[in-house]
Amino acid sequence: MAAVSKQLEHLNKDKQLKKAIKQIGTLKLSKNDDLYFALMRSIVSQQLSVKAADTIFRRFLELFKDGYPHPKQVLKMKDEKLRSAGLSFQKAGYLKNIAQFSIDKTLDYHELKSKPDDELIEYLVEIKGVGRWTVEMILMFSLGRPDVFPKDDLGIQNGIKKLYNINPSNKKELYNQMDTIAERWKPYRTLACMYLWRYKDDF
Numbered sequence: 001m002a003a004v005s006k007q008l009e010h011l012n013k014d015k016q017l018k019k020a021i022k023q024i025g026t027l028k029l030s031k032n033d034d035l036y037f038a039l040m041r042s043i044v045s046q047q048l049s050v051k052a053a054d055t056i057f058r059r060f061l062e063l064f065k066d067g068y069p070h071p072k073q074v075l076k077m078k079d080e081k082l083r084s085a086g087l088s089f090q091k092a093g094y095l096k097n098i099a100q101f102s103i104d105k106t107l108d109y110h111e112l113k114s115k116p117d118d119e120l121i122e123y124l125v126e127i128k129g130v131g132r133w134t135v136e137m138i139l140m141f142s143l144g145r146p147d148v149f150p151k152d153d154l155g156i157q158n159g160i161k162k163l164y165n166i167n168p169s170n171k172k173e174l175y176n177q178m179d180t181i182a183e184r185w186k187p188y189r190t191l192a193c194m195y196l197w198r199y200k201d202d203f
Helices: 004-011 015-024 035-045 050-061 071-076 079-084 089-104 117-124 132-141 154-164 171-183 189-202
Strands: none
Touching: 004 015, 004 189, 015 154, 015 189, 035 050, 035 089, 035 132, 071 089, 079 089, 117 132, 132 189, 154 171, 154 189
8 A cells, every 4th residue: 555645645636635634634544454353343333332332342352262253153152142242133143144254255355355446345245234335444444445435425425515515416416526526536535535534523
């Protein structure tokens, strides 16, 4: 992945985005190639506050001797025990789906990293309970893919409307305007989106 400074040099060519970057400052990018773990964490976190998600995920990890949810151990664990960590039956099922997929196919990122973003998204949404938005967030925040654009994300939509002062009359018009704006950011749309989220919340 290109250095942040190189990405910012490119994104600063967009005058509106440059204003947001100047106000927010340099963002730190992190990366963790453990795709299986990232999927588990993402499922646990769905529809929860950050604090609640962190608490439940910690309790979930504590169910395992070495603090890591190995696929075979997840599959052997009774739903009632998973529920004791604060998980719903539905989420417990989704975690088992991830574990089963990891065994039947693979979630080893070293084997999957050659897949382009769209192919990786298509591959991972085969897992019941894992949707496109979830995968896009993992591509951005865990795997460090530089050119992800989650245009269904409400935060991104609101951030673009606010920063670029657009007021589309319908969803199709919104998507068209978003695509036109985001075209300028390629191949670093991930970092641009991170600025949009911050700008939406802080300014």
